[in-house]
Amino acid sequence: MPLSKLICKTKSEVHAKHERRKDARPGELLAAALDLFVEKGFAATKAEEVARRAGVSKGTLFLYFASKEELFKAVVRENISGRFSEWNAGFDAFEGSTPDMLRHAMTLWWARLGSSKASGITKLMLSEAENFPELAAFYQHEVIQPAHELIRRILQRGVDRGEFAPVDMKYGVYTVLAPMIFLQILMHSKAACCDNTEASQLVPEDYLAAQVQTILAGLCVRPPLPSSPPTDEGLPSL
Amino acid sequence: MPLSKLICKTKSEVHAKHERRKDARPGELLAAALDLFVEKGFAATKAEEVARRAGVSKGTLFLYFASKEELFKAVVRENISGRFSEWNAGFDAFEGSTPDMLRHAMTLWWARLGSSKASGITKLMLSEAENFPELAAFYQHEVIQPAHELIRRILQRGVDRGEFAPVDMKYGVYTVLAPMIFLQILMHSKAACCDNTEASQLVPEDYLAAQVQTILAGLCVRPPLPSSPPTDEGLPSL
Amino acid sequence: MPLSKLICKTKSEVHAKHERRKDARPGELLAAALDLFVEKGFAATKAEEVARRAGVSKGTLFLYFASKEELFKAVVRENISGRFSEWNAGFDAFEGSTPDMLRHAMTLWWARLGSSKASGITKLMLSEAENFPELAAFYQHEVIQPAHELIRRILQRGVDRGEFAPVDMKYGVYTVLAPMIFLQILMHSKAACCDNTEASQLVPEDYLAAQVQTILAGLCVRPPLPSSPPTDEGLPSL
């Protein structure tokens, strides 16, 4: 062995290729899987292709994830459900008004999740839930329920503090969720229903801001902000 | 075979029952295919199941449709693109104001298409377009382009008649289309993102009416109707 | 079309190749499967090989049997469990003495089952039961229980008629079964434990006859038949 090797490489460097990969594999596979699931859907994504995109062989994928369904669940956990604890903590720590909290939450959601590739999972579940009941149940339990719960807590906080008028929670939750879901679908449907050029006319941040305003107008006992007066627009009926 | 049979019955009589069935076959197959495509998606729908639901054998399906993709195209033609001529004719024959025309068109669309099973195809294309490029191209050409064209003509009529302010057509078309797409997705996504109870809170006809009002408010040079004054709400930014 | 064809072939001949095959397929597949299961065991038998030996393609096998496990169950039903009704009927119809009945039953069993390829299934289950619990349960229910029941009824008949001394049924059933199982294992184990030359020294019919004699000696209140006095030769013939 040439001396240079003994000198130039520290132990960590020596182990780099082999050991570091081990730690990196799951992440690489999850990233590749997210890409492909969002691009093609769950059923149409081939395990081998995920592996290839992550730069490993078919067998390696199953070394880390017991099945394609488990891979999908891991993708959901990594990108979505794993974040609820952080969000719930954010809820507990927030000290401003509830309208501000809602505005802040949706803005943050868009920045962290909605605008990311991970939001394609919402659209995906819409189509594949029927064909993969176990995944549907998992998603319901790990994503939908916590999301509803979080929104419910926000609304309840507003009601408790006298900022919002009492509201049927199921209705209220859905009102908040609807524009988020719509936006996600839109972002991941360029190909099918509308040209990119057209879709890009919608500025998500503006759309969300407008929706929040609308929602608050429906919820608040008083106009929340003088800067954007409450209006009687069509959508509150959502 | 006794001679009498050959004499007493004309060919059409002999084959009457058979031919009536024969003529009915494609229709039965298309109906079964629509059901299953909407329920499970294109890829997950099995040719044999379509045939079984139509009461024929697998071979018969391929007698009438060269492939599963051709079957899908026929479903689209039968339920969607085949209707554009009628709609275009309706456009030519309409004599009222353009705001009324738009209102009428969207109401009619909902009654005839949007509220029917066929609207599930829109959602389906959203998910599967990526995986079936030929179907995507077909759908783009047979559905999306004619739809855009029709909407464009309506808007242009309004502009030409001085009812609407001049408008960027791409933007305008999309503004009209967005609530229709949203509604279709909502109708076919009960399972995945929201309970039926919640979704059912949205009355499609009311939602559409409100959206039309909103859209017109954005388009018209003057408030179209005293009954519903123009507003500056969130959605026009769509 | 030459006239000869219209004359020389009846309809049944015309359909021969296609339709007759359809009826024959399951049988051909079951025969091929029995061969291979007995030869190699359940796990080591490949579905494609069964199909190939039956002269069809992989897919055809799954047209008739939903899975390899179902194929195995069908083999068991076809060759073993399906015969219990016949045997039970034979029991009901038999009018001689119970010792004669037992002698007859075991002789018949050897002629019909024990000496056939199907007896390899008994040996197979011995090894694979541990690895395929569902098959083990099926076999227990479809083969072992009915077999025990039939033997139990024979013994009970002897006891009821005063021919046999009262006996612990579990013990008695096993006494009858043991030589049958041993014989089956021996017949299908040429390769592993003993040369063919040696195994062939055991004449199954003689062995069985001696075993029956021994069993009856233990069961009967009196020596059963003067024609064949009880001897201690049973085992030396091994």
Add this chain to the structure above:
Amino acid sequence: MPLSKLICKTKSEVHAKHERRKDARPGELLAAALDLFVEKGFAATKAEEVARRAGVSKGTLFLYFASKEELFKAVVRENISGRFSEWNAGFDAFEGSTPDMLRHAMTLWWARLGSSKASGITKLMLSEAENFPELAAFYQHEVIQPAHELIRRILQRGVDRGEFAPVDMKYGVYTVLAPMIFLQILMHSKAACCDNTEASQLVPEDYLAAQVQTILAGLCVRPPLPSSPPTDEGLPSL
């Protein structure tokens, strides 16, 4: 590495713990392999499971055994064929009568091998020999031939000393072997063919003793021992 370490500890001291483990490895692996092979068979036993049960990694297994087949061979050598030299030595040293020798040999065989887990290998080979020809040849050469040879020598001794009547050796060897094989199969087939309760009715030691008696009755020129007169009970105890 500090110099002190290299000086203060001899190599054997440095590696003591390591080497003791190292020496133990093959034994632990062989024990784990025997367990699993007997429990599940050769093909169904996974290399990784053997390693895990032995408390080492998969790679280590292949460090000691070039392949799963070699592992199996080592298990056979360790547990079966390795003992023939001892048995042959016992044969040479034995000074009593040949009937006593045979009785002693089979009793000892049961105590040392037949009643141990290792006897499961006999049953295993019965099922898998067909699928692993190389293992079958190995087993034939390492186990079956020496066993036959040993039995043959015992019988020949009896003939040479005038204790046994002249006998066809192939037949005689098999007569001795048969009950041993039967017993091994029975011990390892609880699950498939008979309840434990029933199987447990057979006391192996008694069964073997009776069989020896029966065999000797067939072999000896005279009744071998007044202490245990030949009886016809051998089999009823089944």
Add this chain to the structure above:
DNA sequence: GATGAATGAGACTTCATTCAT
């Protein structure tokens, strides 16, 4: 020596499509 990550051949099963009848 020891590890365990990585591989890839191979097994079961599905399903669109063909074609003889």
Add this chain to the structure above:
DNA sequence: TATGAATGAAGTCTCATTCAT
């Protein structure tokens, strides 16, 4: 025209074996 038996490519998952560290 109608049938449904037959096909085989393709997809998921397993596991003995290798090899860099």
